[in-house]
Amino acid sequence: MFSGKESFKSQFRQRLAGAYGKAVEEATDQELYQILGTMVREQLGESWIATNRACRGDGVKQAYYFSLEFLLGRLLGSNLINMGMLEMVDSALREMGADPERLEGCEPDAGLGNGGLGRLAACFLDSLASLDLPGHGCGIRYKYGLFEQKIVDGYQVELPDNWLREGNVWEVRRADKAVEVRFGGRVTAREEQGRLTFDHYEYESVLAVPYDIPVAGYHTGTVNTLRLFSAEMMSADFDPRQVSMSDQRKIIEYKRSTEAISEFLYPDDSHWEGKRLRLKQQYFLVCAGIHSILRTYRKRNLPLSRLPEFVSIHINDTHPALAIPELMRILLDEEKMSWEEAWMVTGRTVSYTNHTTLVEAMETWPLSMMQELLPRITMIIEEIDRRFRLEVIQRYLGKQEMAERMAIVRDGTVHMAHLAVAGSHSINGVAQVHTEILKQRVLKDFCQIYPRRFNNKTNGITHRRWLLKANPRLADLVTRQLGEDWIRDPDLLQELARYRNREDLQDEFLAIRQENKEALARLIHQETGISVDTSSIFDVQVKRLHAYKRQVLNVLHILDLYCRLRENPALEIHPRTFIFGAKAAPSYYFAKKVIKLIHAVADLVNRDPATRDVLRVVFLENYSVSLAEQIIPAADISEQISTASKEASGTGNMKFMLNGAVTVGTLDGANIEIRQEVGDENIFIFGLTAAEVLNYYQYGGYSALETYNSSPRVARVVDMLVGGELAGSYGEIRDIYNALLAENDEYFVLRDLGAYLDVQESAGIAFQNRREWAARCLSNVAGAGVFSSDRTIREYARDIWGIRPLLTGDRPGGSPWNG
Numbered sequence: 001m002f003s004g005k006e007s008f009k010s011q012f013r014q015r016l017a018g019a020y021g022k023a024v025e026e027a028t029d030q031e032l033y034q035i036l037g038t039m040v041r042e043q044l045g046e047s048w049i050a051t052n053r054a055c056r057g058d059g060v061k062q063a064y065y066f067s068l069e070f071l072l073g074r075l076l077g078s079n080l081i082n083m084g085m086l087e088m089v090d091s092a093l094r095e096m097g098a099d100p101e102r103l104e105g106c107e108p109d110a111g112l113g114n115g116g117l118g119r120l121a122a123c124f125l126d127s128l129a130s131l132d133l134p135g136h137g138c139g140i141r142y143k144y145g146l147f148e149q150k151i152v153d154g155y156q157v158e159l160p161d162n163w164l165r166e167g168n169v170w171e172v173r174r175a176d177k178a179v180e181v182r183f184g185g186r187v188t189a190r191e192e193q194g195r196l197t198f199d200h201y202e203y204e205s206v207l208a209v210p211y212d213i214p215v216a217g218y219h220t221g222t223v224n225t226l227r228l229f230s231a232e233m234m235s236a237d238f239d240p241r242q243v244s245m246s247d248q249r250k251i252i253e254y255k256r257s258t259e260a261i262s263e264f265l266y267p268d269d270s271h272w273e274g275k276r277l278r279l280k281q282q283y284f285l286v287c288a289g290i291h292s293i294l295r296t297y298r299k300r301n302l303p304l305s306r307l308p309e310f311v312s313i314h315i316n317d318t319h320p321a322l323a324i325p326e327l328m329r330i331l332l333d334e335e336k337m338s339w340e341e342a343w344m345v346t347g348r349t350v351s352y353t354n355h356t357t358l359v360e361a362m363e364t365w366p367l368s369m370m371q372e373l374l375p376r377i378t379m380i381i382e383e384i385d386r387r388f389r390l391e392v393i394q395r396y397l398g399k400q401e402m403a404e405r406m407a408i409v410r411d412g413t414v415h416m417a418h419l420a421v422a423g424s425h426s427i428n429g430v431a432q433v434h435t436e437i438l439k440q441r442v443l444k445d446f447c448q449i450y451p452r453r454f455n456n457k458t459n460g461i462t463h464r465r466w467l468l469k470a471n472p473r474l475a476d477l478v479t480r481q482l483g484e485d486w487i488r489d490p491d492l493l494q495e496l497a498r499y500r501n502r503e504d505l506q507d508e509f510l511a512i513r514q515e516n517k518e519a520l521a522r523l524i525h526q527e528t529g530i531s532v533d534t535s536s537i538f539d540v541q542v543k544r545l546h547a548y549k550r551q552v553l554n555v556l557h558i559l560d561l562y563c564r565l566r567e568n569p570a571l572e573i574h575p576r577t578f579i580f581g582a583k584a585a586p587s588y589y590f591a592k593k594v595i596k597l598i599h600a601v602a603d604l605v606n607r608d609p610a611t612r613d614v615l616r617v618v619f620l621e622n623y624s625v626s627l628a629e630q631i632i633p634a635a636d637i638s639e640q641i642s643t644a645s646k647e648a649s650g651t652g653n654m655k656f657m658l659n660g661a662v663t664v665g666t667l668d669g670a671n672i673e674i675r676q677e678v679g680d681e682n683i684f685i686f687g688l689t690a691a692e693v694l695n696y697y698q699y700g701g702y703s704a705l706e707t708y709n710s711s712p713r714v715a716r717v718v719d720m721l722v723g724g725e726l727a728g729s730y731g732e733i734r735d736i737y738n739a740l741l742a743e744n745d746e747y748f749v750l751r752d753l754g755a756y757l758d759v760q761e762s763a764g765i766a767f768q769n770r771r772e773w774a775a776r777c778l779s780n781v782a783g784a785g786v787f788s789s790d791r792t793i794r795e796y797a798r799d800i801w802g803i804r805p806l807l808t809g810d811r812p813g814g815s816p817w818n819g
Contacts, residue, residue: 111145
């Protein structure tokens with residue numbers, strides 16, 4: 001352990017010499033990073049042990065957050081910030097001749113997530129530890145992330161994301177805590193001492209080996225755990241010389257099928273085998289996670305009937321919903337509880353967050369697949385369904401049709417959202433409007449039966465990563481105005497609104513923004529060869545690519561500006577740089593066509609002498625957390641333009657506002673609450689409301705063709721999709737054109753286009769008044785405190801999980817790791 005800079009330098013040199021036989025000046029950046037990361041992780045060790053010990057204390061209840069995604073980003077910088085060691089380590093490395101920024105660049109983004117769902121989980125872990133709350137993550141240690149995105153001739157190409165190529169310095173393998181997970185086989189029932197007993201035969205065993213990653217809180221002694229499970233074959237002692245070729249092939253096939261479970265984040269589920277593998281992943285996670293939890297719980301020597309007093313299991317969307325029947329299986333088959341007691345314990349232990357209003361996104365599985373892969377689990381689900389249907393019928397005087405609508409198993413399909421609601425004591429949405437849509441429409445029947453279970457927990461982001469780490473110059477400005485307490489109490493950011501009209505503060509904010517834009521411009525040129533004007537409006541839309549997020553709407557605005565400039569080269573438009581970043585799921589072909597459209601438009605606009613000095617279009621490939629940390633601090637406009645009612649919450653909108661970008665958006669998800677915090681004058685809202693969209697869906701009446709025919713401005717840009725100007729992509733873009741007109745524009749792009757063009761023009765004019773724009777930006781920073789994940793986690797801890805802070809480590813202001 002090191003206690004200061006000189007101690008750190010001495011140990012760093014010793015460790016480097018021992019591991020690689022090199023001095024600092026001879027070592028590669030990768031070697032230096034490996035030594036640094038290992039030392040930082042080991043420095044957390046004593047606090048990690050102390051936290052685990054505190055979690056086992058009398059009366060302590062722990063929360064376990066199950067998620068198929070944890071989008072962590074790079075951990076080196078955030079750990080050093082949380083440990084209060086960033087400046088010391090930075091100075092020590094520079095004195096030894098190493099470049100801290102290059103070393104941090106050696107760390108890959110962990111391939112454990114894709115979008116907002118996984119980033120939310122990562123923010124939650126940070127807040128849990130920073131609030132001294134006993135809460136841990138449970139996930140899968142994917143060998144490969146979603147994919148590494150390359151753009152070739154405007155098309156997305158997917159390459160393996162081998163993020164573990166150089167290992168992971170932050171993880172500790174816990175082979176002694178491995179769990180057996182069983183798939184397939186057959187189940188028989190027999191009577192034993194007056195109750196049914198179930199025996200499982202001929203199953204395939206898989207070993208779930210945990211890898212633990214420490215999660216450090218900001219300036220506290222609390223270090224929680226993210227436990228990730230890797231699938232391995234069960235060990236078998238055999239002499240390969242005495243195994244037949246046929247048996248060797250079986251062993252190889254078994255090894256391959258086993259390791260495939262934790263090989264890829266989101267395997268391609270467009271075919272039966274891909275779906276089966278994904279279902280296997282989900283059960284693998286919950287089985288391994290729950291067994292791990294119960295192994296720890298049993299050390300208390302308490303009956304499992306008291307489990308809800310000490311354990312809260314939270315499922316992040318429906319992916320881990322099999323936690324409900326798996327916990328039931330253990331309580332019924334291993335603990336010999338009655339059904340009624342097991343169901344009560346399970347329901348009081350499990351809680352569920354819903355992340356979508358899209359019915360088509362509500363997860364379902366073929367019953368036949370589940371029966372073949374998880375025979376005992378399927379039996380339990382079917383019994384849950386039978387009893388649940390009876391409960392509905394009894395409550396509603398025999399309304400069979402209502403029971404059928406709410407069924408967990410219907411028409412050969414298992415409905416996972418219905419299972420999650422039936423088996424949880426709390427169901428929460430992630431923004432006010434999202435929760436109301438769930439209660440009044442999507443899950444209305446369930447809310448009638450269980451109204452007290454439904455609640456809202458608006459999402460949040462960890463302001464420490466997204467301001468303190470991602471935008472240190474702006475964070476320093478905030479600290480000089482408000483003091484350091486905002487880092488632990490982000491509500492204090494609202495005090496910044498008092499200074500929004502101070503010219504010296506505005507000037508400094510704008511200077512910081514300009515530095516961030518210049519840094520991003522250098523990155524853009526390095527990655528794409530495109531030079532951008534840093535005095536232009538940086539208009540940014542970076543997020544998962546989906547039709548409802550409406551990147552197409554953004555593109556149509558670009559085409560409108562292009563047409564207007566072509567018609568009138570003297571048109572007064574403040575220059576704009578449109579920046580996109582997004583991955584399209586490999587089997588989501590429409591989203592891939594949108595990427596091709598963006599590149600076709602970029603090629604048109606960036607090459608045309610009439611427009612290229614005013615408009616630039618950039619697509620940054622392989623969008624990730626570390627790339628977001630470079631883009632977001634440089635954004636002037638944050639595009640949050642999803643179809644109202646479709647975005648459950650959004651968290652990108654919060655990251656942008658925290659860094660002072662001004663939102664152009666619909667009244668969807670958390671945009672509504674952002675407007676409440678910053679005021680109408682500091683956000684640009686347009687388009688249909690959620691109620692209007694839902695009424696269109698319910699009652700009809702929207703005609704995309706009618707909108708097209710009634711607006712020459714709309715018709716002009718839509719016609720450009722098939723008019724021949726966008727070279728080399730006619731087929732792909734024709735499909736987008738058809739989606740807008742022939743398929744009647746499911747996401748109301750054309751319906752909202754006119755209002756979007758108008759509000760964008762207003763935003764462009766507003767940007768030119770630098771004083772007023774700076775005041776708008778500062779108002780957004782000031783309003784972002786309520787969207788900290790610290791606030792969200794306090795609400796979860798109080799209202800759902802029932803957990804309280806641990807008594808570990810130093811209190812605010814001190815760092816237990818820095819001597």
